[in-house]
Amino acid sequence: MSExxxxxxxxxxxxxxxxxERIRVRAEERRxxxxxxxxxxxxxxxxxxxxxxxxxxPVAATDFSLQPRFETRDNYRVEDxxxxxxxxxxRNAYRGILQREPDDTGFAQYLEALRSGRLNKLDIxxxxxxxxxxxxxxxxxxxxxxxxxxxxxxxxxxxYLLELSVxxxxxxxLLASVRQLEAHTAAQDERLAAYINEKAHSLAQQxxxxxxxxxxxxxxxxxxEQRIAQLNQQQLKALFREQRELTEDQNRLKTExxxxxxxTENKFKAHTLADEIQLEKHQELQEFVAKQIxxxxxxxxxxLVLQEQRFAGLSVANQAVSSGAAxxxxxxxxxxxxxLYVALEDQFRGTRDxxxxxxxxxxxxxxxxxxxxxxxxxxxxxxxxxELLKAExxxxxxIDVNRISVGQCRESDVDAQEADALAHLRSLANDSLNCITAxxxxxxxxxxxxxxxxxxxxxxxxxxxxxxxxTPNPENLIVGxxxxxxxxxxxxxxxxxxxxxxxESRGFDRLEELELHPMLEERLKGSDxxxxxxxxxxxxxxxxxxxxxxx
Amino acid sequence: xxxxxxxxxxxxPSDAVGNDxxxxxxxxxxxxxxxxxxxxxxxxxxxxxxxxxxxAAYCDRADDILIYHHSIGWELGAxxxxxxxxxxxxxxxxxxxxxxxxxxxxxxxxxCELGRRQLSAMATGxxxxxxxxxxxxxxxxxxxxxxxxxxxxxxxxxxxxxxxxVVPDLTILDRYRDGRTNLLMVGSVRxxxxxxxxxxxxxxxxxxxxxxSRLFIVGAEDPHLxxxxxxxxxxxxxxxxxxxxxxxxxxxxxxxxxxxxxSDAFVITSEHEGFCVPLVEAMATKVPIAGYASxxxxxxxxxxxxxxxxxxxxxxxxxxxxxxxxxxxxADVAHEAYRRYEQMxxxxxxxxxxxxxxxxxxxxx
Numbered sequence: 022m023s024e025x026x027x028x029x030x031x032x033x034x035x036x037x038x039x040x041x042e043r044i045r046v047r048a049e050e051r052r053x054x055x056x057x058x059x060x061x062x063x064x065x066x067x068x069x070x071x072x073x074x075x076x077x078x079p080v081a082a083t084d085f086s087l088q089p090r091f092e093t094r095d096n097y098r099v100e101d102x103x104x105x106x107x108x109x110x111x112r113n114a115y116r117g118i119l120q121r122e123p124d125d126t127g128f129a130q131y132l133e134a135l136r137s138g139r140l141n142k143l144d145i146x147x148x149x150x151x152x153x154x155x156x157x158x159x160x161x162x163x164x165x166x167x168x169x170x171x172x173x174x175x176x177x178x179x180x181y182l183l184e185l186s187v188x189x190x191x192x193x194x195l196l197a198s199v200r201q202l203e204a205h206t207a208a209q210d211e212r213l214a215a216y217i218n219e220k221a222h223s224l225a226q227q228x229x230x231x232x233x234x235x236x237x238x239x240x241x242x243x244x245x246e247q248r249i250a251q252l253n254q255q256q257l258k259a260l261f262r263e264q265r266e267l268t269e270d271q272n273r274l275k276t277e278x279x280x281x282x283x284x285t286e287n288k289f290k291a292h293t294l295a296d297e298i299q300l301e302k303h304q305e306l307q308e309f310v311a312k313q314i315x316x317x318x319x320x321x322x323x324x325l326v327l328q329e330q331r332f333a334g335l336s337v338a339n340q341a342v343s344s345g346a347a348x349x350x351x352x353x354x355x356x357x358x359x360x361l362y363v364a365l366e367d368q369f370r371g372t373r374d375x376x377x378x379x380x381x382x383x384x385x386x387x388x389x390x391x392x393x394x395x396x397x398x399x400x401x402x403x404x405x406x407x408e409l410l411k412a413e414x415x416x417x418x419x420i421d422v423n424r425i426s427v428g429q430c431r432e433s434d435v436d437a438q439e440a441d442a443l444a445h446l447r448s449l450a451n452d453s454l455n456c457i458t459a460x461x462x463x464x465x466x467x468x469x470x471x472x473x474x475x476x477x478x479x480x481x482x483x484x485x486x487x488x489x490x491x492t493p494n495p496e497n498l499i500v501g502x503x504x505x506x507x508x509x510x511x512x513x514x515x516x517x518x519x520x521x522x523x524x525e526s527r528g529f530d531r532l533e534e535l536e537l538h539p540m541l542e543e544r545l546k547g548s549d550x551x552x553x554x555x556x557x558x559x560x561x562x563x564x565x566x567x568x569x570x571x572x
Numbered sequence: 573x574x575x576x577x578x579x580x581x582x583x584x585p586s587d588a589v590g591n592d593x594x595x596x597x598x599x600x601x602x603x604x605x606x607x608x609x610x611x612x613x614x615x616x617x618x619x620x621x622x623x624x625x626x627x628a629a630y631c632d633r634a635d636d637i638l639i640y641h642h643s644i645g646w647e648l649g650a651x652x653x654x655x656x657x658x659x660x661x662x663x664x665x666x667x668x669x670x671x672x673x674x675x676x677x678x679x680x681x682x683x684c685e686l687g688r689r690q691l692s693a694m695a696t697g698x699x700x701x702x703x704x705x706x707x708x709x710x711x712x713x714x715x716x717x718x719x720x721x722x723x724x725x726x727x728x729x730x731x732x733x734x735x736x737x738v739v740p741d742l743t744i745l746d747r748y749r750d751g752r753t754n755l756l757m758v759g760s761v762r763x764x765x766x767x768x769x770x771x772x773x774x775x776x777x778x779x780x781x782x783x784x785s786r787l788f789i790v791g792a793e794d795p796h797l798x799x800x801x802x803x804x805x806x807x808x809x810x811x812x813x814x815x816x817x818x819x820x821x822x823x824x825x826x827x828x829x830x831x832x833x834x835s836d837a838f839v840i841t842s843e844h845e846g847f848c849v850p851l852v853e854a855m856a857t858k859v860p861i862a863g864y865a866s867x868x869x870x871x872x873x874x875x876x877x878x879x880x881x882x883x884x885x886x887x888x889x890x891x892x893x894x895x896x897x898x899x900x901x902x903a904d905v906a907h908e909a910y911r912r913y914e915q916m917x918x919x920x921x922x923x924x925x926x927x928x929x930x931x932x933x934x935x936x937x
Contacts, residue, residue: 035875044894
């Protein structure tokens with residue numbers, strides 16, 4: 022059977038030793054690495070409080086017995102046994118007579134016999150004393166001999182009569198015994214009552230003391246609890262107060278921060294604005310100063326040019342004085358060159374209407390410069406511009422060296438004179454014109470003549486007057502390489518930058534460039550860089566004009 | 573058919589000895605024997621029991637059989653044994669050493685001392701046979717003088733079949749199914765069960781691993797041991813885990829089922845057990861076991877639970893943590909434990925052990 026109970030199956034899935042080793046290692050790691058040693062804290066708490074005895078030490082209580090204590094001796098009186106009752110009697114009988122503890126069987130049998138009334142105490146004492154074991158022990162029990170005779174009671178009829186007779190004879194003694202028993206019982210009861218009373222008093226006293234202790238402890242506990250509650254309340258109040266103060270502080274700080282931020286922002290804005298204003302003013306000032314400087318420079322340049330002219334005039338006068346007056350002879354008939362130029366102009370310059378339309382671009386410039394009269398058109402050609410100006414209410418006149426052209430002008434009823442540009446300008450007084458225009462003139466003269474022309478123009482124009490020069494634009498490659506040479510009287514193509522440089526260097530100011538007559542219809546379509554550059558180079562403005570101011 | 577009397581001081585179905593008595597009664601009745609139950613105090617539905625003082629009349633013949641369940645000192649039972657003329661079998665469930673009750677209950681202390689003395693008398697009483705509820709009990713019997721040839725291990729019959737079949741108490745399931753980790757100990761609240769160690773180990777686990785946990789202490793509380801119960805509650809309060817510990821008192825079978833279903837681990841810290849039926853219940857309901865290997869606990873659990881020889885709360889806390897967190901480990905442990913229950917502790921296995929033992933004692937049943 023044990024084998025059966027010991028049989029167990031082998032397991033494969035669960036490696037318990039390995040699992041437990043893993044747990045042990047983790048526990049050791051926890052013990053070594055834990056910041057808070059829970060086990061130690063728990064142990065400390067237990068040692069401090071809970072590990073004491075579960076119960077208070079029991080109060081020593083003395084056993085109370087109504088039966089006297091039995092002492093073993095060599096000789097007894099039957100009364101020594103008879104004062105015991107029930108199982109104690111049986112046990113003491115064994116101890117006294119057989120000098121040993123009762124065996125279970127004997128004990129049970131005698132106790133049962135005694136309780137059932139089958140045997141009385143004397144019978145049991147006699148049986149034990151006169152048993153083989155009792156005889157061997159030979160303990161003397163006074164008053165037991167007579168008990169031997171009690172065996173005769175078992176004889177039928179006679180035994181009964183004998184027992185009855187003995188009973189009658191013993192009746193007075195039995196009555197005395199009964200009285201004695203009554204007295205004994207009463208005395209025992211008294212003892213019992215006294216014991217109970219004593220214990221009751223003692224217990225009552227203990228309970229009273231305990232109750233007093235408990236009451237005192239309860240009162241103390243209540244007092245402590247109240248104190249703790251009071252402290253808690255105070256702490257809570259303090260906490261709440263702190264919390265409130267903190268909140269108020271926080272709000273105050275928030276407000277202060279907001280104000281500070283707003284102030285700072287405003288100050289910053291104000292500073293920035295002031296800086297901007299100052300910067301703007303500074304820039305304006307700088308521009309103003311620069312303008313003043315440029316203006317001064319241009320004035321100086323203009324003054325220089327005029328001084329040069331005065332000096333040149335004096336030289337010519339001197340030469341004339343020394344070699345006799347020069348004789349200007351003007352032919353009455355147009356030269357072959359005049360005819361050629363008119364033919365070229367008719368071929369390449371375009372129709373009168375077309376030209377007038379193109380020249381309308383300058384009218385706003387005249388308006389802007391408040392120019393309405395004293396306008397000189399140098400190289401006026403067929404007079405398209407003069408005609409337009411006249412039609413628009415401007416007072417202007419033109420000069421041209423081509424007699425045929427001047428004749429055409431006069432036919433158109435515009436004021437034109439046959440004159441050399443330089444000579445005519447030189448004949449005019451200083452600051453006498455409001456505007457000089459020269460369309461497609463400058464490309465016909467040499468550089469020296471051009472410079473002289475610019476210088477004379479500067480002299481005769483009033484301050485604030487304007488000079489307008491229009492010429493083919495060589496930045497258009499077709500114009501620069503081909504169209505420019507349609508007119509064989511053209512001398513040098515003048516790129517805009519060169520033109521500006523000459524004007525500026527001779528004292529003109531506030532130069533404006535107008536890009537004119539682009540070949541829009543010829544342009545290639547597309548927005549890529551190559552197409553755009555191609556269009557600019559080949560089909561850009563064919564002409565340009567510079568508007569220059571005298572300051 | 574034999575006339576068989578079974579004696580036990582107390583016969584109630586929630587008690588391990590009571591269930592063993594009922595198991596024997598069921599087996600013997602099924603085999604058409606005349607079986608009588610005797611106790612001093614009993615409460616069994618559907619069964620008739622008689623007072624022990626009547627027992628002598630049922631064992632006064634030489635062919636009568638008396639099975640005496642010994643678990644505590646019992647004068648009346650010993651008296652019946654003395655008067656019995658038939659054949660006697662002693663079933664020894666172990667007697668708690670009296671020292672556990674010192675300073676707590678003189679009543680229990682006296683009964684346990686008497687029980688130990690009676691064990692010696694029984695062991696040398698030359699009875700027909702001796703059954704021990706465990707190897708641990710077997711050794712005590714042999715040490716007390718029982719004849720080796722007539723002393724066998726027969727584990728107790730249990731109510732586990734009913735426990736697994738019963739519908740759990742839904743109120744309890746609803747009340748405690750709240751996501752907490754539940755730990756369980758089942759057993760009457762007595763000093764030998766080591767509940768103080770259990771509370772200490774739980775506190776260790778609670779503070780170090782999982783303060784979202786709860787401990788169920790499922791077992792009857794004895795008015796004679798009120799000071800012990802109070803001490804345990806005081807200890808729980810001292811360690812500030814009283815809110816996490818539930819003392820259920822004695823519970824019905826459906827409530828017990830609910831507690832097993834709710835629990836993530838069975839924690840045993842008992843200091844003295846002769847067998848410990850709740851361990852088998854835990855195995856059968858697949859609740860993994862962790863604890864200390866005192867007395868017969870190691871023998872009952874075998875290698876199907878995590879048991880430590882050292883009573884070390886840190887180790888136990890770590891074990892509970894492992895069992896409640898590592899699902900694979902929990903499944904392995906619970907599975908092996910269930911197999912152990914089926915192979916060693918099911919009523920069918922116990923019945924075979926019982927019948928074979930009785931035959932070995934020369935009793936024809």
